[in-house]
Amino acid sequence: MDKLMEVNNLKTIFRLNGKVLTAIQDINFEIYPGEVLxxxxxxxxxxxxxxxxxMGILPENAMIEKGKVLYKGVNILNLKEREKRKLRGKEISMIFQDPMTALNPLRTVEYHLKEVISRHQGGGKLYSREKAIEMLKKVGIRNAEERMKQYPHEFSGGMRQRVLIAMALSCEPSLLIADEPVTALDVTTQVQILNLLKKLQTEHQMATILITHDLGVTSDMCTRVIIMYGGHIMEEGTKNQIIFHPNHPYTRALLRSSMDREKGVAKRLYTIEGYPPSLYEHLQGCPFEKRCRFASEKCRNEVPEYQYYEDGHRTLCHFRGEKLDER
Ligand SMILES: Nc1ncnc2c1ncn2[C@@H]1O[C@H](COP(=O)(O)OP(=O)(O)OP(=O)(O)O)[C@@H](O)[C@H]1O
Ligand SMILES: [Mg+2]
Structure with missing residues (x-):
């Protein structure tokens, strides 16, 4: 199967108070149609x-310093703003972390939906209205015709999140990027929304990138997983590799603290002693070195390279997983 998207050596920096801070670097991954990463x-x-x-929607003080994002073989970082806008929403849609900031409080829910639908699909007013109703029903909003006349603040958090999902999916994108779509919601609503995403994802053969703090959500939803730390990808593998055979000390620490192994379920909160590195720290070695129980002199002084295992499983670490097992 052809890759849908390939991210190559992506590096993004911030300019802050005259300083240049590296926020993410050496970001490499790919995604195939229909999978959930x-x-x-x-x-x-x-x-x-x-x-x-x-998505090309960075804050003003941020800049991509290097890298490529190939979508269906085309580097979308080089597209003109007009072309990027066309791609966003139609081909690649994003559900943002905070539903309130993504909705205009002065516009009705109907306005939001009709706007994305007419922008990307054309069609007359009647079409976009009907499509808006259809999408709201699809995401489980009852009395859609009535409710869409209301404003975002008249919707609960869970309902607003559903509106965002309806907007993101209205143009049947090939790739959905969902940034913590359920973190702010209660557990019952979380489950409803995740089930909805699963259903829509299979119906539309859409690829999904699902950002989450929650390893429980990951094991339920994802085919493959990327573990990020300090602006780097620390480990990548299939869901089973990550959950059952993690090879990076950071992933292992995350799992130890977030999974209740006896019950085999995820706890919602986890803690690992210490703090992640600040962007202001100039790191010479591994970003996880300060919190890693295996850290050695080498980890302090040398940036690690990837260790590769079977089926694309990799870790950014000086040590192989098997070696850590022995320590
Ligand atoms: N506008 C900004 N100016 C300066 N630094 C920023 C800005 N936005 C984000 N950062 C920094 O960039 C780094 C990455 O931020 P990012 O928002 O990607 O984190 P995240 O993994 O999404 O975290 P969360 O789980 O809290 O959403 C952080 O150190 C953050 O403080
Ligand atoms: Mg975030």
Missing amino acids: GVVGESGSGKSLTMKSI
Whole structure:
């Protein structure tokens, strides 16, 4: 099967108070049609920024310094703004982390939906209205015709998230990027929304990048997983490789602290002692070195290279997983 998207050596920097800070670097991954790629990592690890770099929607003080994003073989970072806009929404859609900031409080839900539909699909007013109703029904909003006359603040958090999903899916994108679509919601609503995403994903053969803090969500939804830390991809593997045979000390620490092994379920909160590196730190070695129980002199001084295992499984570490087992 042909790759849908390939990200090559992506590096994004910030300019802040006269300093240049590297936020993400050496980001390489690919995604195939129909698969769900999970992106997991602590707050500040660069998950959202990676996706914003891909979508070309970075904050003003950020810049892509190097890399390529090949979508269906074309480097979309080189497209003109007009072409990028066309691609966003139609081919690649994003559900943002905070549903309130993605909706205009002064516009009705109907306006939001009709706007994306008419922008990307054309069709008359009647068409976009009917499609809007259809999409709201699809995401489980009852009395859609009535409810879409309301404003975002008249919707609950879970309902707003559904509106965003309806907007993102209305043009049947080939790739959906969902940035923590359920983190802010209660558990029941989380399950409903994730089931909905699963259903729509199989119906449309859409590829999905699912960003989450939650390894439970990952094991439920994803085919492959990327673990991010300090702006790097620390480990990548299939869901089973990551959950059952993690080879990076960071992934192992994450799993130890977030999975209740006896019950085989995920706990919602996890802690690993210490803090992730700040962007201001100039790291000479591995970004995880300070918190890693296996760290050695080499880890402090030398940037690690990837270790490769079977089926694309890889870790950014000086040590192989088998060697860590012995220590
Ligand atoms: N506008 C900005 N100016 C300066 N630094 C920023 C800006 N936005 C993000 N950053 C920094 O870039 C890094 C990556 O941020 P990013 O939002 O990608 O993290 P994240 O993994 O999505 O975290 P979270 O789980 O909290 O959403 C962080 O260190 C963050 O502080
Ligand atoms: Mg984020």
